[in-house]
Amino acid sequence: MPSSTLSPSILKYAYFPGCVAQGACRELYQSTQALTQALGIELVELKKASCCGSGTFKEDSQFLEDTVNARNIALAESLNLPLLTHCSTCQGVIGHVDERLKERQTSDPAYVDQINGLLKKEGCSPYKGSTEVKHLLWAIVGDYGLDALAQKVTHKLTGLKCAAFYGCYLLRAQDHLPYDDPYNPQSMENVFRAIGATPVDYRGRTQCCGWPLSSYATDQSFKMAGMHIQEAIAQGADCIVTPCPLCHLNLDSRQPEVEKVIGQKLGLPVLHLPQLISLALGVDPKELGLDRHIVSTRSVLDRLGV
Structure with a gap:
């Protein structure tokens, strides 16, 4: 597991709210903001993040799912922060992509290089595998x-x-x-x-x-x-x-x-x-x-x- 950037005095995360919490379940977005403020947890919202694909991207192409979510993770990495989500589906998808790409950095580095080549063409930071993906539940239990x-x-x-x-x-x-x-x-x-x-x-x-x-x-x-x-x-x-x-x-x-x-x-x-x-x-x-x-x-x- 990558070393944590968190300190005992303050918890800070790159916040990935996902799609549903900004639409049909807006109350989840509201209550996450209320909870983290009450606990003194700082969220830096990833405004440029995209939908994780909710497991459907991979039905067409695992490479598509990996590339889209490598970009999401790279946004958090550029802030030197863990990526925090309050959606189990986003956690499952992005977390699994992160696991897979970290393994491929060793077993198939050309695959990760191909993804980073696409990210570079779009002016995005490369995926480094330097952070972790963490659900709000895990942050409360494991960090707070x-x-x-x-x-x-x-x-x-x-x-x-x-x-x-x-x-x-x-x-x-x-x-x-x-x-x-x-x-x-x-x-x-x-x-x-x-x-x-x-x-x-x-x-x-x-x-x-x-x-x-x-x-x-x-x-x-x-x-x-x-x-x-x-x-x-x-x-x-x-x-x-x-x-x-x-x-x-x-x-x-x-x-x-x-x-x-x-x-x-x-x-x-x-x-x-x-x-x-x-x-x-x-x-x-x-x-x-x-x-x-x-x-x-x-x-x-x-x-x-x-």
């Missing part, structure tokens, strides 16, 4: 630390039962996962405990939300989402919490459609991870975009008395 997070809590989420929904890309897209177990992860549950909430265990927390199927097998996609939500409800969850905006779209934005497909009312709120943590830090819910959700988050706020 759970003890430090617990000390920042001003409104413990006592009594709130939270069901983590990790999704696919965060856990299994990369060959190496230094901050968790890809098959039995505990990082989100540990965050819940640090802020006073109670983790809820259920089978679907590490499975696919169904989003990748939604454009061509809609009913199957919604049945998958419905199954996960039903399982979380059966285990007593007050809400689902996810580190992925695409999972959020399928579990929250499409929950009314999911209900029609499975023939059952659900009504379970789905929160973005930074929204949940920010509530424990005393951030005003209005700053977190909680009113933008399709499934009302009022039950969560009422339970917390905010």
Whole structure:
């Protein structure tokens, strides 16, 4: 792993917000800004970054996926900062590209040279393999630390039962996962405990939300989402919490459609991870975009008395 540019006194990242958080899930962008400000984490937004491809670029060409994301990583490298994303899909795609290109620097340097040749033609910095790609969850667990997070809590989420929904890309897209177990992860549950909430265990927390199927097998996609939500409800969850905006779209934005497909009312709120943590830090819910959700988050706020 490359040496860190972070110091104990300040955490600073090259921020890759991705597409969905700047569009359909704008509340994720809002709540990430609120959370990092509350924690004293500095973000330098990569305004010139492009879409990671969400796994679709490689269907046409792995070289295309590698080149596009080599450029995204190079933007962070030019700042001598880790690349931070709050999207599990972006983490999976960009993180896997970073792993592959670092390996190819040794096994097939001509491949990396070819990519850098294209970047140079466009006036971009070359990919060096000198930084790391890190999800917001990993930054909190691995860099900020759970003890430090617990000390920042001003409104413990006592009594709130939270069901983590990790999704696919965060856990299994990369060959190496230094901050968790890809098959039995505990990082989100540990965050819940640090802020006073109670983790809820259920089978679907590490499975696919169904989003990748939604454009061509809609009913199957919604049945998958419905199954996960039903399982979380059966285990007593007050809400689902996810580190992925695409999972959020399928579990929250499409929950009314999911209900029609499975023939059952659900009504379970789905929160973005930074929204949940920010509530424990005393951030005003209005700053977190909680009113933008399709499934009302009022039950969560009422339970917390905010």
